Amino acid sequence: xxxxxxxxxxxxxxxxxxxxxxxxxxxxxxxxxxxxxxxxxxxxxxxxxxxxxxxxxxxxxxxxxxxxxxxxxxxxxxxxxxxxxxxxxxxxxxxxxxxxxxxxxxxxxxxxxxxxxxxxxxxxxxxxxxxxxxxxxxxxxxxxxxxxxxxxxxxxxxxxxxxxxxxxxxxxxxxxxxxxxxxxxxxxxxxxxxxxxxxxxxxxxxxxxxxxxxxxxxxxxxxxxxxxxxxxxxxxxxxxxxxxxxxxxxxxxxxxxxxxxxxxxxxxxxxxxxxxxxxxxxxxxxxxxxxxxxxxxxxxxxxxxxxxxxxxxxxxxxxxxxxxxxxxxxxxxxxxxxxxxxxxxxxxxxxxxxxxxxxxxxxxxxxxxxxxxxxxxxxxxxxxxxxxxxxxxxxxxxxxxxxxxxxxxxxxxxxxxx
Numbered sequence: 205x206x207x208x209x210x211x212x213x214x215x216x217x218x219x220x221x222x223x224x225x226x227x228x229x230x231x232x233x234x235x236x237x238x239x240x241x242x243x244x245x246x247x248x249x250x251x252x253x254x255x256x257x258x259x260x261x262x263x264x265x266x267x268x269x270x271x272x273x274x275x276x277x278x279x280x281x282x283x284x285x286x287x288x289x290x291x292x293x294x295x296x297x298x299x300x301x302x303x304x305x306x307x308x309x310x311x312x313x314x315x316x317x318x319x320x321x322x323x324x325x326x327x328x329x330x331x332x333x334x335x336x337x338x339x340x341x342x343x344x345x346x347x348x349x350x351x352x353x354x355x356x357x358x359x360x361x362x363x364x365x366x367x368x369x370x371x372x373x374x375x376x377x378x379x380x381x382x383x384x385x386x387x388x389x390x391x392x393x394x395x396x397x398x399x400x401x402x403x404x405x406x407x408x409x410x411x412x413x414x415x416x417x418x419x420x421x422x423x424x425x426x427x428x429x430x431x432x433x434x435x436x437x438x439x440x441x442x443x444x445x446x447x448x449x450x451x452x453x454x455x456x457x458x459x460x461x462x463x464x465x466x467x468x469x470x471x472x473x474x475x476x477x478x479x480x481x482x483x484x485x486x487x488x489x490x491x492x493x494x495x496x497x498x499x500x501x502x503x504x505x506x507x508x509x510x511x512x513x514x515x516x517x518x519x520x521x522x523x524x525x526x527x528x529x530x531x532x533x534x535x536x537x538x539x540x541x542x543x544x545x546x547x548x549x550x551x552x553x554x555x556x557x558x559x560x561x562x563x564x565x566x567x568x569x570x571x572x573x574x575x576x577x578x579x580x581x582x583x584x585x586x587x588x589x590x591x592x593x594x595x596x597x598x599x600x601x602x603x604x605x606x607x608x609x610x611x612x613x614x615x616x617x618x619x620x621x622x
Contacts, residue, residue, distance in 0.1 A: 208233040210254070210308065217250065217257040219344040221308075223369045224260075224337075224352060226409040227321040231311040238311030245318050246337075249305040251291075260308060260339045263301050267359035270296035272338030275353070275361050275418075279425045279510065323408070324352060327365055327415055330404045335362060347598035349373045354415070361418035363403050368412035372596035376522040381405045381414040383524035393444035395435050397509075397516040419519060420512040428506045428545055432537050432560065434567050436516050441498030441530045447569070448498060453577060454491035457527045462486070462581075465588045472595060478609045479591065482584050485616040490577040496530040496569060504533040505540045523589065531568050531578040532585070534560055539582070543603055550607035551614075554583060583612055 209232050210221040225232055231242050234254055238244050249269070251259040261269040273292035277285050294300070312318060318325040324337035335354045342348065352365040368377035384402035391398040401417040426433075442448070453459055466483045469476025501508075502523025510517045538560035542553035561575040570578060587608040594600045 208236045210234055214344070215255070215257075216341045216343045217254060220260070220339055220341050220350045223350040223367045223411070224323055224339060225310065226323070226369075226411060229313060229316065229321050231309075233309050233311075234306050236309065238309060241314055242311035243314050244309055244311045245322070246310040246324075248308040248310070248338075249300050249303070250308050251300070251305050254306050257341045259341060261295065261300050262336050262338055263307065265336050265357070265359075266296055266298045266301065267357070268336040268338065268355045269300045271355050271359035271361065272353050275421075276423070279423065323365070323367075323411075323413065324354065326406065326408065327352070327354060327363070327404065327413070330406065331363060331415070333362070346370055347372055347593055349377060361421075363415040364418060365413050365415045368414075369410075370597045372593050372598040374412040375592075375596060377412045377414045379524065380416075380520070380522040383521040384414075384416065387521070390444055392515070393439070394442065395439040396444060397433075397436050397440070397518040398512065399517070399521070400519055416519075419510065419517060423510040423512040423517055426506040426509040426511065428541065430506060432534055432564060433509070433516060434534065434564050436518075437501075437504065437533045437537075438530070438568060440501050440504075440518075440533060441496075441568075443499055448496050450494035450496050450569075452492055452494050453529075453581070454487060456497065458497060458529065458581075459483070459487060459491075461527070462584055462588065465592070466584075469588065469591045469595075475606070475609070476591065478613070479584070479587060482587070482609065482612040482616070485612070486580055486584055489616070490573075490580065493573050493577045495574050495577055497527050498530045499526050500524065500528050500532045500536075502533075502536070503540075504537050505544070506537075528585070529574075529578050529581055531561060531565060531570055531575070532582050534564060534568065535578055535582040536586075539586070550604060550611050554579060554611060554615075557582065580612075580615060583608055583615070587612070 210217045211232060221232060231239050247263040248260040249263055250257050251261055261272055270292045273288045273295055277288050319329045324335060328335035338353045349366045349368060354363040356362050366377050368374035381402055387399045390396045400419060403415040403417055405414045462483045466479040469479045501518060501521060502525060503520055508520045535557040538557040539553045542548040542556040558579050561578060565575045590601050590604045
């Protein structure tokens, strides 16, 4: 049995199998029968192959297999959308069940309650209805979270279960669950975007799992070249409340948090000492500048946004948090578009963030000094985020480290701060 158990693999199929079927009492096999004394409780097509696995699709339910491929296809790039549309149409008429795909068999010791060991059954019990599960497969990545798609018998999406399986991803899943609880009821208030609800959460088998409400079925993505949603950013920052009075950076909880995080990084290794220097330089340059503090989404980019019925929808709140300078989400949007979409360096991305703040910052109450503060503080925040993820097992992001530390040194030098 061990030879066919995909959890022993070191590829995407192995990574996802270990996360979704974490309990060792579950017998998994590919193209093999269950061991003696076990009962088969589920079977999945491994599409298209074991070595090139991209999907685990449930067998025996063509509607669910099709839905797993077609749900939110409008948010995907054109080439991916076309390929999924073809495969989804085939799945709907039962081709997945009849095709010679490898079959993953899930079996349990006879008389063992599936809800005691199977994540999908446990979540179905928490949601109060039978569920089918499907899962996309991607190469192993310590910063990514396997996501279990949950559907009812008709193929209607009922929830998306994000699985935090290491220190980095457990922290992110927990942070999103906290954010979604706090955001409940804010949709539409003072222009706040719609946000998926948190349906349930669990800590189980060394994992943290958050089940998030499906997006509206007809949601469509925001063009990657679209102008920033400035009023929505402001609504996110203020959480439906009046503007907060500006406060100096010096003495703020935000600066204290940066200093504490930098000291932790310094205690972990020599690289972190550069972060302490960066925070000290930030305080010297901008300590007396007053700025409004508020919440931020934390990963506000076009690929985490959409529109439904004319309303803005925002998802993936894993990096959300309070007490940051208003304008962080605007800086992040520009910075990430430059790095991720255009492949620019951290320095060029910082310049892009500065240009957007110069162009739109007045609508956020940011004059020239405050705009400079926002960009410099954001760069420190981003390096500390990069360090936290690396320290939690996600590894360094080569686009941001050590480039951000070098950039912070350069920017401090421009201002004559040493």
